[in-house]
Amino acid sequence: MDLTLLEPISDVAWRIPAAGPMRVPGVIYATRELIEAMDHKVYEQVVGVATLPGIQRASYAMPDAHWGYGFPIGGVAAFDPDRGGVVSAGGVGFDISCGVRTLYTGLTREQVLPRLRPLVDALFAKVPAGVGSRGKVHLSPQGMDAMLAGGASWAVGEGYGRPDDLARTEEHGRMAGADPDAVSARAKQRQQDEMGTLGSGNHYLEVQAVAQIYDETVAKAFGLAVDDVVVSIHCGSRGLGHQIGTEFLREMVTRAPEHGLTLPDRELACAPLRSDLGRRYLGAMRAGINCALANRQIITHLVREAFARVLPGVELPLLYDVSHNTCKEEPHEVDGETRRLFVHRKGATRAFGPGHTDVAEPFRAVGQPVLIGGTMGTASYVLAGTASGMDLAWGSACHGAGRAMSRHAATRRWRGRQVVDELAARGILVRSPSLRGVAEEAPGAYKDVGAVADAAERAGLARRVARLEPLACVKG
Amino acid sequence: MVTGARTAGECRWEHFPHEADVGVRGIGPTPAAAFEAAALAMTAAVADLEAIRPRTRVIVAARAPDPELLLVEWLNALVFEMATRRMLFSRFAVRITGDRLEGEAWGEPVDAARHGPAVEVKGATYTALRVAEEDGAWTAQCVVDV
Numbered sequence: 001m002d003l004t005l006l007e008p009i010s011d012v013a014w015r016i017p018a019a020g021p022m023r024v025p026g027v028i029y030a031t032r033e034l035i036e037a038m039d040h041k042v043y044e045q046v047v048g049v050a051t052l053p054g055i056q057r058a059s060y061a062m063p064d065a066h067w068g069y070g071f072p073i074g075g076v077a078a079f080d081p082d083r084g085g086v087v088s089a090g091g092v093g094f095d096i097s098c099g100v101r102t103l104y105t106g107l108t109r110e111q112v113l114p115r116l117r118p119l120v121d122a123l124f125a126k127v128p129a130g131v132g133s134r135g136k137v138h139l140s141p142q143g144m145d146a147m148l149a150g151g152a153s154w155a156v157g158e159g160y161g162r163p164d165d166l167a168r169t170e171e172h173g174r175m176a177g178a179d180p181d182a183v184s185a186r187a188k189q190r191q192q193d194e195m196g197t198l199g200s201g202n203h204y205l206e207v208q209a210v211a212q213i214y215d216e217t218v219a220k221a222f223g224l225a226v227d228d229v230v231v232s233i234h235c236g237s238r239g240l241g242h243q244i245g246t247e248f249l250r251e252m253v254t255r256a257p258e259h260g261l262t263l264p265d266r267e268l269a270c271a272p273l274r275s276d277l278g279r280r281y282l283g284a285m286r287a288g289i290n291c292a293l294a295n296r297q298i299i300t301h302l303v304r305e306a307f308a309r310v311l312p313g314v315e316l317p318l319l320y321d322v323s324h325n326t327c328k329e330e331p332h333e334v335d336g337e338t339r340r341l342f343v344h345r346k347g348a349t350r351a352f353g354p355g356h357t358d359v360a361e362p363f364r365a366v367g368q369p370v371l372i373g374g375t376m377g378t379a380s381y382v383l384a385g386t387a388s389g390m391d392l393a394w395g396s397a398c399h400g401a402g403r404a405m406s407r408h409a410a411t412r413r414w415r416g417r418q419v420v421d422e423l424a425a426r427g428i429l430v431r432s433p434s435l436r437g438v439a440e441e442a443p444g445a446y447k448d449v450g451a452v453a454d455a456a457e458r459a460g461l462a463r464r465v466a467r468l469e470p471l472a473c474v475k476g
Numbered sequence: 477m478v479t480g481a482r483t484a485g486e487c488r489w490e491h492f493p494h495e496a497d498v499g500v501r502g503i504g505p506t507p508a509a510a511f512e513a514a515a516l517a518m519t520a521a522v523a524d525l526e527a528i529r530p531r532t533r534v535i536v537a538a539r540a541p542d543p544e545l546l547l548v549e550w551l552n553a554l555v556f557e558m559a560t561r562r563m564l565f566s567r568f569a570v571r572i573t574g575d576r577l578e579g580e581a582w583g584e585p586v587d588a589a590r591h592g593p594a595v596e597v598k599g600a601t602y603t604a605l606r607v608a609e610e611d612g613a614w615t616a617q618c619v620v621d622v
Contacts, residue, residue, distance in 0.1 A: 039495055041495075066495040066496055067494060067495040067496065068496060068497075068603075069497070069601035069602065069603035069619055069621065070601075070602075070603070073496055090601070090602075093621070094598040094599045094621045095598060095621075130588060130593065131522060131523075131586055131588070131591075131593035131594075131595065131596045132562045132585075132586030132588060132593065133588075134562070186556060189560055190556065190559050190560055192560070193562075199596065200593070200594070200595045200596045200622075201595040201596070201622050239559050239560075242555075242559075242598040242599050242621075243556070243599075245598070245599055246552050246555070246599040246600075249599075249601070249602070250545075250548070250549070250552075253545065253602060254541065254545070265602075266602040266605065267601065267602040267603045267605075269602065402495075402496075403495050403496050404495075405495075406493045406494060406495065406498070407498060407521075407594075407595070407622070408491050408493070408498070409493070433588045433592070433593075434588070434592045434593055434594045434595075435592060436523075436592055436594040437592075437593075437594040437595060439594075440594050440595065
């Protein structure tokens with residue numbers, strides 16, 4: 001991206017002045033280096049989002065922003081229903097409520113390493129991963145609707161996990177306002193065999209060790225210390241979310257004229273929050289959030305079963321579960337008054353600061369855990385929400401490293417076997433049904449996640465708490 | 477331009493770069509031929525086309541008010557069949573009449589060992605969407621989310 005298009009606010013915040021059809025400015029939180037590496041399409045998409053009706057304050061991009069569809073990935077935008085605000089299926093994305101969940105093992109690196117190989121093999125055998133894989137949980141029509149209404153709470157009721165997991169999941173494991181009837185039969189059919197599956201692409205299951213602590217106080221509140229081993233799960237709402245996204249994107253495109261919406265590009269398709277279509281999408285999207293929460297809850301159960309075989313007695317309690325593809329109704333301060341806004345976070349994590357009532361009780365004094373997925377060869381991060389982030393971008397932060405090159409370019413540069421062998425030589429064990437998938441996800445295909453986390457901290461969006469190093473990875 | 481082209485008569489397909497996802501482009505003498513080639517490009521984002529045996533035929537239909545929306549509908553119909561049947565397809569036939577598309581896809585069930593599928597397609601998007609004729613050749617393209 002051409003820096004001359006932007007006005008510097010600081011060395012980690014840049015403004016795109018409102019011009020032409022833009023209703024608000026754009027704001028990108030990133031270092032000069034990260035912005036220069038961003039595709040110009042990110043600029044175009046930040047500007048495009050700024051033209052949508054009812055947008056409040058600014059169209060934001062996080063430090064890991066990259067070219068998405070409609071909204072940039074790493075895009076954050078809030079809309080006011082009282083001011084003609086809209087909801088956008090592309091502003092949430094196909095993988096509704098994709099997110100990261102991290103589990104404590106209560107073990108140290110030294111205790112896990114001797115059993116790492118059988119452990120990753122057990123995880124790979126237990127958790128269905130990759131294209132065409134099927135889950136073992138099959139739902140009746142009534143069961144499907146109960147899952148869509150109940151989320152992780154439903155899953156715990158079915159015996160997948162424990163009630164204390166829910167207190168450490170956003171929305172207490174159940175997104176309110178879900179409408180299973182707004183989810184089509186085709187979307188439910190697509191989910192029929194996919195409960196408890198990891199998916200493919202950038203989705204993974206990793207065994208990680210805490211390599212560095214940046215903030216001792218918050219790390220203690222999060223229960224993290226150097227050399228602790230944790231397990232992180234990155235996946236979303238599987239076929240159901242993808243089909244909801246597909247169907248509502250189409251309906252929003254074709255019905256834009258009847259809603260009086262003139263869109264600069266079809267990829268910005270949306271519907272007024274106060275319309276039948278807007279309400280139906282919100283009901284279906286919230287059901288998609290519940291599907292993702294239930295899916296990560298079932299995978300948690302499978303991970304615990306795998307651990308029980310290899311390292312008996314390990315309980316794997318939950319650190320936290322965050323989603324990074326959502327639209328949520330939240331109270332925020334605007335012009336001195338509290339308004340209920342619909343905050344789209346697409347490839348962006350909620351990062352509420354200390355004292356916020358939506359932050360789970362164990363973390364309320366320090367801010368919510370923000371789980372940032374990296375790559376299988378570099379690192380992941382645990383950040384904490386800040387008070388300043390609430391004003392900067394509606395309490396939001398980055399979600400991952402962000403790709404630096406296309407999948408095709410990655411396969412031209414690396415071969416899957418070479419990536420697996422090189423990581424094995426560094427002590428990182430990788431299991432995947434697809435070597436080509438491993439090549440496409442090669443660590444070098446991503447931006448420097450450390451630079452992204454550092455920029456998020458310097459911008460005030462979130463504070464760095466811990467850096468996690470991969471020990472083993474199951475790649476979908 | 478990144479390409480992964482395979483020529484089939486006058487038709488060919490390409491991938492065009494997109495940071496997170498994959499751009500799929502089909503080129504052919506008619507819109508229908510370009511749609512068939514775009515479907516090949518989408519499958520090639522998942523697995524090697526040569527490894528997929530065209531053994532079983534699946535019939536799909538789509539309808540949309542303009543050719544660009546019809547391309548998205550066609551690709552999304554295939555995504556649905558791939559996901560729910562656990563199949564990959566390597567041969568396609570398309571007939572377009574007005575706002576309607578009748579399509580056939582030939583393929584086989586996913587075999588993880590033989591196909592090594594890299595990524596599943598979540599859906600076709602309206603990003604970089606274009607169906608247009610230039611110098612007698614039709615192009616049909618969009619970004620698919622993977």
